[in-house]
Amino acid sequence: MTAAPARLLEPFADAGVLAPADVHVARTLGRLGGEPDERVLLAAALATRAVRLGSVCIELPDMRAVAVDGDDAVDVDALPWPSDAEVLAALRRSPLVIGSTAGPLRPLHLVDDRLLYLDRYFRQEATVREILDRRAGPAPAVDATALAIGLARFFPDTGPDRQRIAAAVAVTSMTSVIAGGPGTGKTHTVARILALLFAQHGPRLRVGLAAPTGRAAAQLQDAVAAQSEVLGLPHAIPAQTIHRMLGFRPGNRSRFRHDATDHLPYDVVIVDETSMVSLTIMCRLLEALRPDARLILVGDPNQLASVDAGAVLADLVSRTVMHRPNPVLDGVLAAEPDPGPRLGDTSPPTERPLDDAELTAARGGVVELLRGRRFSGVLGELADAVRAGDADTVIALARDGGAIEWCGSDELDGVRRD
Structure with missing residues (x-):
């Protein structure tokens, strides 16, 4: 197994994949938990990034599926990604996941060798599931x-x-x-x-x-x-x-x-x-x-x-x-x-x-x-079809005329200008 670069997070931060807060959280966890492996810290930073973007965990096989908003010039694939096997092996033995004699801190939770959570969100998800099942x-x-x-x-x-x-x-x-x-x-x-x-x-x-x-x-x-x-x-x-x-x-x-x-x-x-x-x-x-x-x-x-x-x-x-x-x-x-x-x-x-x-x-x-109950007639049928994702019905209703008309690109541009 190859050694991880000494400072793996910085290229991802420079490319805009990671925010300064993501890097700060990961390095703080590494310092407090005694984890120097940059592959673990990268996974922790990506899990923190996921929370910032609305997700409670990351899927390790898909951790490369990230986008940089507003910068199409960034080649995410060219970043120094460690292999999935290296990241998983590092997480399996990491004190941030399994704990250590230094203390009880285990801020990362690995599920089925596939999902990585910040432990807080893993526990909350488990609590929600337990209470709903009980109810x-x-x-x-x-x-x-x-x-x-x-x-x-x-x-x-x-x-x-x-x-x-x-x-x-x-x-x-x-x-x-x-x-x-x-x-x-x-x-x-x-x-x-x-x-x-x-x-x-x-x-x-x-x-x-x-x-x-x-x-x-x-x-x-x-x-x-x-x-x-x-x-x-x-x-x-x-x-x-x-x-x-x-x-x-x-x-x-x-x-x-x-x-x-x-x-x-x-x-x-x-x-x-x-x-x-x-x-x-x-x-x-x-x-x-x-x-x-x-x-x-x-x-x-x-x-x-x-x-x-x-x-x-x-x-x-x-x-x-x-x-x-x-x-x-x-x-x-x-x-x-x-x-x-x-x-x-x-x-x-x-x-x-x-x-x-x-x-x-x-x-x-x-x-x-x-x-749909807000509209009746053809408009109601159209709303129902759009909501259901029924493209064929939408097109058929538009072609039938009546309350719905096709709008050409020139007309649409005029509407936008107005």
Whole structure:
């Protein structure tokens, strides 16, 4: 095995791959942990860089897949990359990974000889996974008759309806995820979920509404308030930022008032714009939840990424779904209308039925809303096709004319100038 260059990080910093902070963190870890191997320090710097760019770990076989923003002249492949085998061997024996007699410091975590984490984010990810798995236990007690009546009242569509299914999942599960793009009716669904939950538990139900930012919290509060009279909600429900809900305490070692030893007082916690929630904040929120409190996460996994590391909502939507028996939900899913032709009704259903993968996800607490409700007619069909990535339908709708027209490059340039 060849020896690593004496100063391996500097060429990567000079090329703009590593920021000064990445180099500083790596060299500090090396000094504190007694690790002189530059290959380990390069991996540590790249893991730090990944966190800075929103990821919680790096994949060692792909660590060369980096880009330098705004500088196409940098040849990343020409940098003095050590081989994958050299980096892996160095990490396997590194005191930063396995510890040493000098002390307990182990700031790097190697998983399956493939993923490298800063240990803090590995532990947070493990905590989130553990709590979610624990919350996937027995389904909460639900009055099936009251739920059926409420679903029929608040979601009267006669065809397949993912909003109705999302509401049923939220009421019958301890943890649920309602995903969907703009205009798919996520907040509309949330307000009706609240009405269903108050019908189940009465006006004393304690509800916490939260969002990552003050603006998002205000929008959630206003949207729910606008529907409260029609839905018969017993009282106004304020919304707040997640930090405020947890009781952020700057300068305090524990950072938040509510944690694993001092739980939040709510029976139901609903978080909007969850795509913006970082791994760290999601970990703190899950720790602060009472074990018997429902958690409803809402957002669009394809937009508004977290400023900090982690893409929790996207991971929850795409993760392998584990679920426990939920007879009430199974009854709701079985009662969903047959999307086939109905006597005297020749109109097509407004939504296609859920496929097997969606049904499995729903039983695991995840429903993705697909039908655009902000636009109707051709524009609505176009929005749905764009959201689904259906290029053929987009082109067909554009060629049919009507409300959609092709725009040439000259016309587009004119629009840009205007």
